Amino acid sequence: MAAPWSWPVGAVFYLLYFTSRPAATGDSLKCDELRLGQYICKDPEISYVTQEPVKCTNFTAHAPCFPAPNITCKDPSGNETRFTGKEIGFYKPIQCRNVNGYSYKVAVALSLFLGWLGADRFYLGYPALGMLKFCTVGFCGIGSLIDFVLILMQIVGPSDGSSYIIDYYGARLNRLSITNETFRKTQMYP
Template sequence: MASYWRSLRSRSATQAFIIFTICLSVIQSLVNDADNCDKLRLGQYLCKEPKIDDATQEPENCKDRLALVECLPAPNITCRLSNGTAFKFSGEEVGFNKSIPCRNVSGYSYKVAVALSLFLGWIGADRFYLGYPALGLLKFCTVGFCGIGSLVDFMLISMQVDPSETTQQIYRIVLCKSPSLLWICHNSFQT
């Protein structure tokens, strides 16, 4: 009976040692293996607000519909920088840049475009200003599609929706359904 208890104690000690070793290796791998800084979870970093251009109402560094903002990891967070070195942050250093989407950025003044759309949209002044002369001429010839096109354009410009895609799709649907306006549809839109 005594040998049975000794073998049971020996097995228990071996199992406890194995569990202890596994737990220790997991803890060491979690402590030593820092993830990339751009893989941090929400709450582990804080991103700065982008600098907004007053004229376009978009971030100043917007390019290809994306802008970069600087993000600061929280104090005592350790993560790997883009060059591969692990760094422990104090909350004041920039750890990575995060991309945020931008809307339509054409370099034109947002305020002027909205004002033109509101007051002179029925003659197409807003589209001429934004660099879409075919749409401007179309609105001029149809008196802003009897006001409906002016209203649609005002909403799209106010929401800063890209007019080269959305407006042309809306106008194409309206114009290309009418046989009498088919020539405008054919001449105004490139398919």
């Protein structure tokens, strides 16, 4: 009779051995199709000036990924390679933002201290709104407060459509929207 622990040990061995290898169909996987845990990607190099990944083009940058030791897969050129864990197997695309030199910190500071003069709107590239705020002394204070909140929540951005320069691990906000493909889970109330 087998020991009571032999089945779990066999299952763990099976999972570790067979999930770390490509399927036995004769064709090995492409390296960018490896499962999570079979590779590790380095963090991208971040530019000090833009606070975005270096070589960000078309809202995409690429991070180098290293397959785990003893993984065999096809590299981007189609060659089947057995990796030691030190070679780059593929480049994983990561999302990045388009920035053109407008600082989030400067925009918030201008809105807070000189918003009643329209300095925030001039800085962001809205000269007509800046002049309107200047001539009406910030819409008597109410407009300055509303603009401050809109800039703080990153709803109002630069006029050229670019994003603010915000620290890479800073207070970035991502807008979420509901579409027809969004799944709404019903709440169970007690």
